Amino acid sequence: MSDSYGKVIELLAIERDTGAFALRIKLSFSESAELLWLTDHETIANIATVSEFNGVHKYRLSLHTTWDVIQQQYIGSITRTYRDHGERFSFACSVHFRNELEAIKAIRHLDDVSALSFLSAPPFEPGLAEEVQTDGILNATRSARKRHRLPLKLASATLMSLIFVVLLSSFNYSYPSDIRHEAAITAAAEVETVIQLLAENRNAMIAKPVAVSVEKEADRKPKKETKTSAAVPHLELKDFISYSIPKGYVALTFDDGPSKHSMDIMNVLKKHEVGGTFFFVGTNVKKHPDYVKAIHANGYSVGSHSMTHSQMPSLTHEEQKAELTRAANLIEHITNEKLVLFRPPYGAFDDRTEALSRQQGNKVVLWNRDPEDWLTRDEDKILDYVQHIEASGSIILLHESQAVVDALPKIIKSLQDQGLTIVSLQ
Structure with missing residues (x-):
């Protein structure tokens, strides 16, 4: 049986951690714990385009990636669920993210998380995060999570600028004729335009290709x-x-x-x-x-x-x-x-x-x-x-x-x- 069988990675939020952005996840198999995943910003930006933390939907990250021969990069996926309905969305991800995902798949016990440098427990905040699981791993309360959460609509200018740069440098969709990006448009307006395009073309979006070192693709x-x-x-x-x-x-x-x-x-x-x-x-x-x-x-x-x-x-x-x-x-x-x-x-x-x-x-x-x-x-x-x-x-x-x-x-x-x-x- 695969090491990944039974593991679930629930994406709870995108948060700022000491100046950098991170994925707040809940990792579950024999036990469960909330963790911060510090991965590369481009992958986080791509994930942000297919998720909106509105308290209604839940998100689960797939433990598997695929190689897109055409785009020459890895593709991850995320499933959004509401009650008994689910939708699966794809996002471009880096080799860095893919390797970290493989490392998560390989661990057999929650104690093994300490060996993964890109994962850490969320910081303890007195008065906000007081609940501790019986295994001693911090489990932040809903109020603490809300303080750090960055919904897509209200994300900080830094993350939005990052998404804007990543996507517009590589957007593979032909804009409708009535959409123009003139120099006079403000940065805020440009961001809103990007978000609108993402909403209209979510399944068609493939972000910037990532330079990778993989086996020769000719045989595939x-x-x-x-x-x-x-x-x-x-x-x-x-x-x-x-x-x-x-x-x-x-x-x-x-x-x-x-x-x-x-x-x-x-x-x-x-x-x-x-x-x-x-x-x-x-x-x-x-x-x-x-x-x-x-x-x-x-x-x-x-x-x-x-x-x-x-x-x-x-x-x-x-x-x-x-x-x-x-x-x-x-x-x-x-x-x-x-x-x-x-x-x-x-x-x-x-x-x-x-x-x-x-x-x-x-x-x-x-x-x-x-x-x-x-x-x-x-x-x-x-x-x-x-x-x-x-x-x-x-x-x-x-x-x-x-x-x-x-x-x-x-x-x-x-x-x-x-x-x-x-x-x-x-």
């Missing part, structure tokens, strides 16, 4: 696309978890089917001789098995989106296993092929989901571009989003709907006008 590059059926180009994924694909390619992915829109989407893709990847929910597969069969027969990639579209981390180990195996069995019975691709609903997964996916031989396919078409249901807004992103190397998240059917021909034309190859994922 996906194979070139192959045409396994008619003129449909395919691209084989090499990584277990994928957020993106190589430059020059783009993947259109469609969630939540099969539905009454499935065949219309397939026919548009077929007409333009481009690839597409469909992630089907098991309960819908039972309703429309013929759609699954037709899409697969026409050379398009089919993956699982779980059996009932449930939040995987909220389920027991056995329930997660059932979500994966039942959907896979249904799809494999129709296609007569081993199911390879899996996309967790809401992009939410945990260590158990990863372990089960590996056992079943699945590749976890996430995304790095999301027009939130499920929310807008607006053809023009979906198209406008695609036209204003750096689409090369993207996995674009779409859902089966009439708005997507209507926008799809123009989306394909826009991507092809950029010289991109639209592929099915394998």
Whole structure:
């Protein structure tokens, strides 16, 4: 069993500690303790863009990072939860942060924390932090935490300036035409503009690439696309978890089917001789098995989106296993092929989901571009989003709907006008 199994890192706040910024975390496994994590400022700034400590949501840092071949840097993730609903967000992180995370994963007892120089107990403040756990480790009270907490909306000018510098030096999103950064704009106004952009494009944000020393990536590059059926180009994924694909390619992915829109989407893709990847929910597969069969027969990639579209981390180990195996069995019975691709609903997964996916031989396919078409249901807004992103190397998240059917021909034309190859994922 992995050393990280059962460990949880809850992010409580971003705080200032003796002039530097730190992550206040609650580390739990056999025991638990609140700690300050002094890591690099760029990673903290990136985490701040995907978190807001408003007393409503809870945040849990993933113990795992992935290597983004396109951006040439590590990607971490954080899950925001409210009651039984959870959303997973990605952020760019440094090698420094990644190594510290690996060190946390390796410890077996809370006493081992003392050997990690980047972790420390929060400072004791008389009258504010008087509760001490039975194991002698300081556990600051809510009032003490509130005194140090830096909500995103009210963060200090120092942290906001840091976010501003980090993001604007590397922002990979094409600004809408009505947004301009003139020299006359004040620093405060610039910060507000950045925060607004982050709110609108949270899932598309990738911060400044970090120089890293890792193994040669040449061996990990996906194979070139192959045409396994008619003129449909395919691209084989090499990584277990994928957020993106190589430059020059783009993947259109469609969630939540099969539905009454499935065949219309397939026919548009077929007409333009481009690839597409469909992630089907098991309960819908039972309703429309013929759609699954037709899409697969026409050379398009089919993956699982779980059996009932449930939040995987909220389920027991056995329930997660059932979500994966039942959907896979249904799809494999129709296609007569081993199911390879899996996309967790809401992009939410945990260590158990990863372990089960590996056992079943699945590749976890996430995304790095999301027009939130499920929310807008607006053809023009979906198209406008695609036209204003750096689409090369993207996995674009779409859902089966009439708005997507209507926008799809123009989306394909826009991507092809950029010289991109639209592929099915394998």
